[in-house]
Amino acid sequence: MFEALSEKLGSIFKKLKGRGLLREEDLTAALKEIKIALLEADVNFKVVKDFIERVKARAIGKEVIESITPGHQVVKIVHDELCSLMGGEDNLSLSQRKIHLSPNPPTVIMLVGLHGSGKTTTAAKLAKGFKKDGRRPLLVAIDTARPAAIEQLISLGSQINVPVYGTKAGDSPVRVCSDAIKKAHSEGWDVVILDTAGRLHIDEELMKELDDVKAAANPKEILLVADAMTGQDAVNIAKSFNDRLNIGGVILTKMDGDARGGAALSIVAATGKPIKFIGVGEKIDLLEPFHPERMASRILEMGDIVSLVEKAQEAIGMEDAIKLQKKLKEDRFTFEDLKDQIKQIKKMGSLENLFGMIPGLGKHISRSVGTVDEKEFIKIEAIINSMTKKERESYAIINGSRKRRIALGSGTTVADVNRLIKQYLEMKKMLRMFKGGKGPGLNKFKFPDLNFFRGRS
Amino acid sequence: MGLFERLKQGLSKTKKNLVEKAEVLFLGRNVDESLLNELEEVLIMADVGPKASAEIISTLKEKFKKGELSDTVGLKNALKEEIKLAIQDGSGIKITKERPYIILTVGVNGVGKTTTIGKLAWRFKNEGLKVILAAGDTFRAAAIEQLEIWAHRSDTQIIKHKSGADPAAVVYDAIMSAKAKNMDAVIIDTAGRLHTKTNLMDELKKIKRVINREIPSAPHEVLLVVDATSGQNVIHQAKIFGEAIGVTGIALTKLDGTAKGGIVIAIKKELNIPVKLISVGERIEDLRDFNAEEFVGALFG
Ligand SMILES: Nc1nc2c(ncn2[C@@H]2O[C@H](COP(=O)(O)OP(=O)(O)OP(=O)(O)O)[C@@H](O)[C@H]2O)c(=O)[nH]1
Ligand SMILES: [Mg+2]
Numbered sequence: 001m002f003e004a005l006s007e008k009l010g011s012i013f014k015k016l017k018g019r020g021l022l023r024e025e026d027l028t029a030a031l032k033e034i035k036i037a038l039l040e041a042d043v044n045f046k047v048v049k050d051f052i053e054r055v056k057a058r059a060i061g062k063e064v065i066e067s068i069t070p071g072h073q074v075v076k077i078v079h080d081e082l083c084s085l086m087g088g089e090d091n092l093s094l095s096q097r098k099i100h101l102s103p104n105p106p107t108v109i110m111l112v113g114l115h116g117s118g119k120t121t122t123a124a125k126l127a128k129g130f131k132k133d134g135r136r137p138l139l140v141a142i143d144t145a146r147p148a149a150i151e152q153l154i155s156l157g158s159q160i161n162v163p164v165y166g167t168k169a170g171d172s173p174v175r176v177c178s179d180a181i182k183k184a185h186s187e188g189w190d191v192v193i194l195d196t197a198g199r200l201h202i203d204e205e206l207m208k209e210l211d212d213v214k215a216a217a218n219p220k221e222i223l224l225v226a227d228a229m230t231g232q233d234a235v236n237i238a239k240s241f242n243d244r245l246n247i248g249g250v251i252l253t254k255m256d257g258d259a260r261g262g263a264a265l266s267i268v269a270a271t272g273k274p275i276k277f278i279g280v281g282e283k284i285d286l287l288e289p290f291h292p293e294r295m296a297s298r299i300l301e302m303g304d305i306v307s308l309v310e311k312a313q314e315a316i317g318m319e320d321a322i323k324l325q326k327k328l329k330e331d332r333f334t335f336e337d338l339k340d341q342i343k344q345i346k347k348m349g350s351l352e353n354l355f356g357m358i359p360g361l362g363k364h365i366s367r368s369v370g371t372v373d374e375k376e377f378i379k380i381e382a383i384i385n386s387m388t389k390k391e392r393e394s395y396a397i398i399n400g401s402r403k404r405r406i407a408l409g410s411g412t413t414v415a416d417v418n419r420l421i422k423q424y425l426e427m428k429k430m431l432r433m434f435k436g437g438k439g440p441g442l443n444k445f446k447f448p449d450l451n452f453f454r455g456r457s
Numbered sequence: 458m459g460l461f462e463r464l465k466q467g468l469s470k471t472k473k474n475l476v477e478k479a480e481v482l483f484l485g486r487n488v489d490e491s492l493l494n495e496l497e498e499v500l501i502m503a504d505v506g507p508k509a510s511a512e513i514i515s516t517l518k519e520k521f522k523k524g525e526l527s528d529t530v531g532l533k534n535a536l537k538e539e540i541k542l543a544i545q546d547g548s549g550i551k552i553t554k555e556r557p558y559i560i561l562t563v564g565v566n567g568v569g570k571t572t573t574i575g576k577l578a579w580r581f582k583n584e585g586l587k588v589i590l591a592a593g594d595t596f597r598a599a600a601i602e603q604l605e606i607w608a609h610r611s612d613t614q615i616i617k618h619k620s621g622a623d624p625a626a627v628v629y630d631a632i633m634s635a636k637a638k639n640m641d642a643v644i645i646d647t648a649g650r651l652h653t654k655t656n657l658m659d660e661l662k663k664i665k666r667v668i669n670r671e672i673p674s675a676p677h678e679v680l681l682v683v684d685a686t687s688g689q690n691v692i693h694q695a696k697i698f699g700e701a702i703g704v705t706g707i708a709l710t711k712l713d714g715t716a717k718g719g720i721v722i723a724i725k726k727e728l729n730i731p732v733k734l735i736s737v738g739e740r741i742e743d744l745r746d747f748n749a750e751e752f753v754g755a756l757f758g
Pocket of ligand 1: 118119122198199
């Protein structure tokens with residue numbers, strides 16, 4: 001079984017880091033491993049080849065050989081090249097990653113892509129985002145081919161209170177979208193999102209249909225919706241859609257899985273178009289902006305620290321975070337604090353997403369601890385609520401009869417209470433380790449609350 | 458157009474990419490180390506994956522060293538043999554004597570589970586079997602409606618609950634109904650789920666337990682639906698779904714679209730889960746039993 005790209009690179013660079021000087025044969029060996037790892041991550045073969053050449057050219061020069069820490073240098077070069085390949089800040093400016101709005105509304109946005117890539121879900125996610133921005137989006141179902149596709153969009157639209165224009169299966173997509181745009185004009189909907197049917201990039205007839213829709217709707221943005229799990233063919237797919245329609249950018253879906261992002265590299269390399277958003281779940285609010293830096297870091301197992309910190313700050317607030325840090329330093333973390341932490345984690349959204357962002361931890365967590373569900377939280381909260389103030393401050397006084405009382409009061413069992421205490425102790429232990437910077441790859445990570453769940457098997 | 462012809466047509470893109478590329482590569486060349494290395498690239502580009510590709514090529518290199526590959530014709534035949542060997546004993550779907558025969562269909566989001574079920578139901582119906590579809594995707598918007606349309610097209614029955622209902626309850630009802638009406642097969646649709654979501658994998662385990670409680674020998678087939686457009690992540694999918702509920706076969710979809718079918722080789726080589734069905738088009742009759750001989754034959758024209 002293959003390992004994830006970032007894990008492989010991690011182990012190669014650990015080897016490199018151990019040495020003082022980087023010899024050419026070390027570099028060659030490392031690059032060979034990087035090549036295989038990238039291929040296993042589904043980066044297109046040709047893209048990999050170019051990538052390796054570029055890294056080699058930069059690494060083999062004096063820059064590395066003369067440096068005292070060649071391992072670090074190679075890591076940096078690989079990281080930089082990955083960034084620039086995915087359209088790092090210097091290649092594609094941030095404003096290009098936004099969705100362009102047209103000066104005379106409605107702005108028409110057209111979503112295209114293969115079958116099942118996530119167009120319909122993404123259409124609803126975008127609509128929700130626009131609504132949050134104070135715009136008046138209209139969803140248009142022009143997938144008149146797939147069974148129940150229109151019903152799907154109508155159902156999503158009603159969940160977010162956005163109207164859906166769509167007639168019946170078998171209608172002409174061109175007609176439907178022309179009618180919808182007219183309607184948007186007369187009723188004042190300022191963003192029109194077209195959900196097209198899934199199609200193969202080699203299906204001439206259906207690709208022609210997209211030409212026609214484009215001509216009729218004159219979209220400001222055509223976005224290719226692509227699955228993050230796509231293999232070597234990502235290049236051909238992206239290229240075909242781009243050559244035909246001149247897309248404005250890409251939305252990469254299903255990034256909440258364990259796909260390492262090879263498709264992202266391939267698509268950008270093939271089209272030069274930016275990835276604008278990533279889909280990170282099935283729920284309608286799980287759409288995030290794409291950041292090449294973060295993505296490169298994620299691939300290299302540096303973890304998506306920036307996203308995590310941003311999310312945590314949103315939920316926790318600086319003051320609380322500082323207070324918590326202090327407590328941790330003094331080893332005064334109580335059940336009361338644990339309860340607060342859970343409240344905050346709940347505010348931060350899906351656990352899986354959060355775990356995924358923690359460097360060196362995401363993968364293990366999702367395997368062994370991913371079973372923590374929101375119900376588990378309710379239980380933990382109930383148990384803590386049934387403790388007296390004293391018990392919350394010092395777990396040591398919780399004896400057998402207290403445990404029974406707590407279990408009774410919280411509607412749980414003594415075993416549940418025992419488990420929570422055990423987890424709490426493990427967490428305390430982890431926190432101490434963390435403070436000392438001994439945690440595996442955790443030294444940079446400042447929000448130890450999440451580590452709690454690691455103790456659960 | 459005969460079935461074999463259609464298969465060939467469906468796979469024409471794959472053929473173009475893999476075989477013709479190899480042929481162009483071979484043109485006017487002698488067999489040597491560097492030709493074999495280039496052949497490895499062709500395999501990787503076809504999603505065979507770096508590991509499986511390296512294995513195939515190293516076998517070919519050994520043959521070459523032993524002097525068994527004198528020219529590119531010999532090389533081409535040897536490649537064909539290697540691929541055939543790797544994917545052999547992938548067999549089609551067979552309904553045994555068990556009644557009702559329970560097929561559980563699972564997979565990540567958007568791979569084509571519902572469509573595959575529709576096509577399979579149509580095929581069973583044509584074989585004279587009585588089929589019930591279970592609308593176990595109660596999560597995705599309009600998934601139930603989508604399956605209903607397929608039930609209608611294939612003229613089979615469907616058991617459904619409301620959107621948001623417990624899928625295990627739907628499955629239970631479908632099995633009860635199949636028993637009561639002496640149906641031959643139950644095909645269960647489930648919501649797409651990423652293999653990394655433990656809670657959703659637990660939901661599948663629960664569905665399997667419910668089936669198993671009602672019919673101890675069931676599910677008789679756990680079909681993992683895999684999108685041929687996806688790359689090596691499929692191996693993760695197959696491994697984790699397999700560990701969770703014991704996948705018995707793979708249905709490979711969208712083979713008409715992707716320029717590669719090489720993932721078939723990687724799946725079989727790495728996990729030994731047989732590919733049972735392949736889908737080479739959008740029409741109801743485009744679902745086919747997988748057959749290694751035929752597959753390689755179509756690949757090599
Ligand atoms: N986990 C996850 N699932 C997603 C994401 N985006 C979409 N999906 C799921 O992927 C499946 C296909 O999504 P759809 O939105 O129906 O895809 P589509 O491109 O409209 O499909 P067709 O119209 O059939 O071509 C559904 O099960 C969605 O719930 C995502 O970011 N993460
Ligand atoms: Mg759709």
